Amino acid sequence: MVTKILGGGKEVGRVALYNELETGKILVDYGLTPEEPPKYPMESPPVKNAVLTHAHLDHSGMIPWICSRFDTKVFTTRLTAEIAEILYRDTLKIADAKGHPFPYGEKELDISLNKFRYIEQNQRIDFNGFSIRFHPAGHIPGSVMVEIENEGIVYACDINTIDTHLLKGAKPIKCETLFIEGTYAGVEHPDRKELEKAFLDEIEDIVARGGKVIIPAFAVGRTQELALILQRRGYDVWIDGMGIKITEIMLKHRDYLRNADKLKKAIKEMNIVYSNHGKKLALKSGIVLTTSGMMNGGPVLWYIDKIKDDPKSAVMITGYQVEGTNGRMLLENREIELYGIRTKVDCQVKFYDFSAHAGHSQLVKFIKDCSPENVVIFHSDNPQAIAEEIDFANIYIPENGDEIKI
Ligand SMILES: [Zn+2]
Ligand SMILES: [Zn+2]
Numbered sequence: 001m002v003t004k005i006l007g008g009g010k011e012v013g014r015v016a017l018y019n020e021l022e023t024g025k026i027l028v029d030y031g032l033t034p035e036e037p038p039k040y041p042m043e044s045p046p047v048k049n050a051v052l053t054h055a056h057l058d059h060s061g062m063i064p065w066i067c068s069r070f071d072t073k074v075f076t077t078r079l080t081a082e083i084a085e086i087l088y089r090d091t092l093k094i095a096d097a098k099g100h101p102f103p104y105g106e107k108e109l110d111i112s113l114n115k116f117r118y119i120e121q122n123q124r125i126d127f128n129g130f131s132i133r134f135h136p137a138g139h140i141p142g143s144v145m146v147e148i149e150n151e152g153i154v155y156a157c158d159i160n161t162i163d164t165h166l167l168k169g170a171k172p173i174k175c176e177t178l179f180i181e182g183t184y185a186g187v188e189h190p191d192r193k194e195l196e197k198a199f200l201d202e203i204e205d206i207v208a209r210g211g212k213v214i215i216p217a218f219a220v221g222r223t224q225e226l227a228l229i230l231q232r233r234g235y236d237v238w239i240d241g242m243g244i245k246i247t248e249i250m251l252k253h254r255d256y257l258r259n260a261d262k263l264k265k266a267i268k269e270m271n272i273v274y275s276n277h278g279k280k281l282a283l284k285s286g287i288v289l290t291t292s293g294m295m296n297g298g299p300v301l302w303y304i305d306k307i308k309d310d311p312k313s314a315v316m317i318t319g320y321q322v323e324g325t326n327g328r329m330l331l332e333n334r335e336i337e338l339y340g341i342r343t344k345v346d347c348q349v350k351f352y353d354f355s356a357h358a359g360h361s362q363l364v365k366f367i368k369d370c371s372p373e374n375v376v377i378f379h380s381d382n383p384q385a386i387a388e389e390i391d392f393a394n395i396y397i398p399e400n401g402d403e404i405k406i
Pocket of ligand 1: 054
């Protein structure tokens with residue numbers, strides 16, 4: 001086999017793996033890094049078949065470009081397709097508002113959505129000589145690891161191996177060649193139970209002292225996981241932004257969730273913000289879960305503007321903040337861009353690592369349990385940290401543009 005790394009080599013973002021296998025050519029993911037302006041992968045050669053592992057834009061963002069250009073069919077789960085559509089439309093809206101040129105528009109998007117073909121988690125399908133099985137990846141609802149059974153290859157693009165409230169962890173798959181993400185190579189996550197307790201205790205403290213708590217959260221996965229965590233102490237929580245719509249979609253596809261009834265109950269017990277009046281009520285009440293997770297847009301900015309001068313209140317960040325985002329600036333400099341103006345923030349800023357990716361030891365264990373002969377590490381700033389711990393397989397750490405021959 002030959003795989004060309006079109007994006008995601010020694011970097012976290014814009015994953016694109018172009019594979020020439022015995023059976024034929026297949027593209028695995030075609031993403032973009034949603035920065036300002038976005039970073040795109042290298043141009044893919046014409047390809048008839050692609051698989052999409054999950055809806056995050058760093059894996060899915062350029063799929064419409066490839067579909068509309070080469071008439072490519074995209075195999076993915078039904079839930080991934082539905083979430084991706086919302087993210088695509090939102091991305092086009094943002095591109096339009098910011099006025100930067102974008103590689104595709106509504107027309108290309110509509111053509112592409114007709115090219116999606118569905119495989120369910122744990123299901124195998126055969127087409128054009130490929131036998132492809134999707135395994136749950138534990139990362140976000142709908143996410144999968146892709147096994148090409150007749151070739152002995154597994155693509156583990158973004159996985160989480162621990163059980164969370166929302167999803168069961170990914171299970172290893174025996175294979176000859178394993179492509180694996182290394183987002184947290186060299187970094188361990190805190191114990192999840194302790195983290196949850198500290199998070200909830202801190203919220204309780206802040207509210208007890210008369211402060212407000214604003215929790216920025218990614219719409220896909222994090223909002224739902226936090227809803228399940230917050231619900232356990234019965235707080236009066238308000239939810240605002242894109243997470244509401246994404247949750248509704250997830251609840252239509254119950255099989256992808258660990259416990260759909262629990263999520264339904266958690267959301268039902270929260271107050272939903274529908275209007276500007278709702279925003280005011282939410283703020284008055286005190287705990288708001290809202291998008292966007294990296295604070296580059298969405299209702300979260302309105303809330304931060306209202307609490308930014310109050311040292312009793314807090315912004316509780318719950319996920320990784322990419323360089324160049326408002327969230328990163330807030331964490332590092334206590335500043336945020338509000339309505340185009342860089343503004344000082346005097347309220348508290350806290351960080352809780354509710355990651356949806358496996359940590360270092362979890363990745364190493366996962367690789368060992370797959371017992372592969374070849375391991376390709378990508379989607380990582382520090383792939384060497386994992387390579388050092390694997391002595392039983394050939395390790396590949398490709399850069400963008402490299403071709404791996406196995
Ligand atoms: Zn992801
Ligand atoms: Zn990713």
